[in-house]
Amino acid sequence: MPLHPEIARVIADLPAPPEGPLDPAAMRAGEEAQAVPLDRRLPLSAVEDMTAATPAGEVPVRIYTPVEPPGAPAGYGVLVYFHGGAYFLGSLETHDHIARHLARATGYKVVSAGYRRAPENAYPAGLQDCYGVVRWVAGDGAHHLGWDGTTLALAGDSSGGGMVAAVTALAHDDGFDRVTRQVLFYPSLDLDFDLGRYPSLRENAQGYGLETAALKPFNAFYTGSSADPADPLVSPIKRAGLSGLPPALIVTAEYDPMRDEGERYGERLEQAGVAVQVTRYPGANHGFVQHFSWLPEYRRVFEETAAFLTGRSAS
Template sequence: MSLHPQIAAALASMPAPPPGPLDPVAMRAGEEAHVLPVAERLPLHAVQDRTVPTPAGDVPVRIYTPAEADSYGLLVYFHGGAFFLGSLETHDHVARNLAAETGLRVVSVGYRRAPEAAFPAGLQDCYGVVRWAAEHGADLGWDGDTLAVAGDSSGGTFAAAVAAMAHDDGNDTITHQVLLYPSLDLDFDVDRYASLRENAEGYGLETAGLKPFNAFYLDSGADPDDPLVSPTKRADLTGLPPALVVTAEHDPMRDEGELYGRRLADVGVPVTVSRYAGAGHGFVQHFSWIPEYARVYREIADFVHGR
């Protein structure tokens, strides 16, 4: 189907980006300026900012408790933003909806970003928080059962990479991985996937923008051939946690996510690949208020609870 009319209208109203090189500081400030005041955000039982000690250093996190309970499953969430944008604030609404819909206690990770922090700083932060969550389960009221990782876009890269890192370390505590329109192949050859050409222009994120948007990360030392940078490069996906891969019909990165899902299924990993018609990249962050897309949170809840 064509791009959802409400998304199309929103994109048409957006001003053209300023000319010249990308300015991370200005772009971050622009994102933060659109964050809702706390009083207007989805209310939960508790929201707490903490600093988590990890082998890579102290990492800020925000912990979302949906309701009072004796114990909780956990979901560790990594925000998107091409490895240099996004924050605990810009994705606060995503984390709140994840907590409210799943009933899990959500730990959102304020990982270090490029270009200030070179690879693999952000990835180390994400993995460190997952390990901390498992090791401090009593402190978090963890039920010892569900420990999911989730991420959107570049956060999906981190979620897939963290799941692989844990598996390689013999750590089987991660029970689910939720990859929302993930960036899984940072080799930006436009002939690699049909969606890179089919969705090249007019849908928000454009194929020509992928390389410059990810340049801060790649220039910091992230090698596109490294499976921790491009999870599609991992030769053997056997033994990874069950996955929900959510893609968008009009996303240039649609096909790499769906290929990853097929490869997981080919080696026996339980996987659901769910394509959202009429949607473009970033729809969970920007357009999940549209009823057709709000259901993504229910789909995530059903997945982590085995429904």
């Protein structure tokens, strides 16, 4: 189907990017200015900012409690969320609304990780933060969170989806078997931007919000901080063995340059014996969960995620 008309309208109204080198500080400020005002955000039982003490240091986290617990000692399932932003953008604020909707849809307590970003923090600082938060949930943070001790899922969008794939690999290799499921929204899984690698890099190169030509300079803040695109923890699709990883939901967008790497990763997981569900959202572009999930066609991504995580049928 064609690009959703509302998405097309917004893209047409986008200002031309400024000339010259990318300015991370200015781009972050622009993103923060677009965050949904607090009085318009989805209300939950509680939203709390705190820090998680990890081997990598103290990591800011935002904890979303959807409803009062179903009753002790049942506790909550926990979903750890990693925001996107090409490893140098995004924050707890810019993705706050996603975390709120995931908490409401799943009934899980959501822990959003404010990991360190490039280029100020060289690889693997951000990855260490994300993994550290996951271990904190199952360790020192479990009592505070009211974790049920059973359900510990991970989710992320774009580069955050890449973080999910890398963290699940780290956990598997460390023998940390508490991660139960993983959700990747239009993930960034291959930082080698050879145009011949995936057809979607050519098919969706221009006119859909995120352009193929922008991928390399965006991710240069990460790769320039010692993140090697050949490293499977940087480009998880390059990991040789994928067996033993937790079940995965991979959500892709029809008009996304990175669509095919997400779908290819799903194929590789399936070939490795991992239970995987891949859903391509028609008419959508990269970033639609962050920017366009208020549209009825795309709001169901939260219902689909909840159904995958909890086993309940999507309405």
